[in-house]
Amino acid sequence: MTLDSNWFTEICTEGGSAFSLRIRAKLHEEQTPYQRIAIYDTEKFGHLMTIDGFVMLTQRDNFIYHEMLSHPVLYSHPAPRRVLIIGGGDCGTLREVLKHPEVESVVLVEIDERVTRLSEQYFPELCEANADPRARLHFGDGIQWVKDAEPGSLDVIIVDSTDPIGPAKGLFFEPFYRDCLRALDSNGLLAQQSESPLYHTESIIRPMHDEMRQAGFLDTLTLHFPQPVYPSGWWTATLAAKDSPVTFAREEACENKPFATRYYNDAIHRACAATPEFLRQALMS
Numbered sequence: 001m002t003l004d005s006n007w008f009t010e011i012c013t014e015g016g017s018a019f020s021l022r023i024r025a026k027l028h029e030e031q032t033p034y035q036r037i038a039i040y041d042t043e044k045f046g047h048l049m050t051i052d053g054f055v056m057l058t059q060r061d062n063f064i065y066h067e068m069l070s071h072p073v074l075y076s077h078p079a080p081r082r083v084l085i086i087g088g089g090d091c092g093t094l095r096e097v098l099k100h101p102e103v104e105s106v107v108l109v110e111i112d113e114r115v116t117r118l119s120e121q122y123f124p125e126l127c128e129a130n131a132d133p134r135a136r137l138h139f140g141d142g143i144q145w146v147k148d149a150e151p152g153s154l155d156v157i158i159v160d161s162t163d164p165i166g167p168a169k170g171l172f173f174e175p176f177y178r179d180c181l182r183a184l185d186s187n188g189l190l191a192q193q194s195e196s197p198l199y200h201t202e203s204i205i206r207p208m209h210d211e212m213r214q215a216g217f218l219d220t221l222t223l224h225f226p227q228p229v230y231p232s233g234w235w236t237a238t239l240a241a242k243d244s245p246v247t248f249a250r251e252e253a254c255e256n257k258p259f260a261t262r263y264y265n266d267a268i269h270r271a272c273a274a275t276p277e278f279l280r281q282a283l284m285s
């Protein structure tokens with residue numbers, strides 16, 4: 001069967017693969033100073049946002065990614081009060097972080113305001129917590145924001161960025177991680193989306209561990225989870241701990257979490273932290 005023009009297709013060169021979604025219509029497309037954003041209405045996955053031709057999120061499956069970038073790191077910290085999100089302009093990660101009653105303040109630093117404005121329009125369910133008095137949206141470069149942050153002023157940093165190209169490139173290297181380490185208080189944790197374990201272990205995940213440790217983080221751990229619309233359908237988040245091993249610090253609190261999720265729970269937390277053999281070998285070598 002060949003695909004007609006009613007399909008959006010993302011080609012993943014490094015995986016030698018492609019992923020397609022059947023679309024009803026292109027709803028919007030614009031070039032911002034940073035990137036090309038497009039919104040589609042798909043047949044089965046709801047609205048789809050792409051940036052520079054790469055899938056960012058769909059209404060059907062974004063809950064897995066946003067929950068897995070937020071809840072494991074927040075339940076690994078003994079008392080997460082001050083949170084920074086870099087990127088994440090669709091506001092899905094912000095919504096999940098704000099579900100935690102212990103969190104007192106969250107700053108979201110997104111470089112491209114248009115991502116957020118389009119998300120308000122086409123993904124309103126992800127933006128429903130934006131008016132929470134604990135949340136502040138800042139439009140600017142996350143790399144610079146962390147450089148300027150007060151030392152010890154944050155408990156958790158979540159990097160919800162695009163792939164390591166364009167404005168996101170610097171988010172994957174030691175100088176940025178050094179600035180994160182300085183901005184984090186004791187027990188501080190960093191969580192970063194780290195691409196596909198099948199396609200990017202050698203090119204992104206392993207170098208990320210190296211850069212984080214070279215920057216001075218004491219421990220690192222990669223979590224994995226399914227993500228149907230991303231290349232290979234399998235994705236990761238990598239945690240880095242400032243001064244203690246990464247543990248499931250608030251396991252009991254998680255077992256009794258006071259909010260609803262659709263994917264994450266205490267059993268998923270334990271399961272996603274089990275490192276597959278090939279990844280363990282790659283990280284040891």
Ligand code: SAM
Pocket residue numbers: 034055056057065086087088089090109110111112115140141142143160161162163166167168169171193
């Ligand atoms: N879940 C998505 C994925 O993994 O493909 C990422 C979603 S989110 C839309 C990524 C956001 O990171 C984009 O809106 C982009 O503008 C933002 N971004 C990239 N580099 C950035 C930087 N240096 N500072 C702040 N935001 C940045």
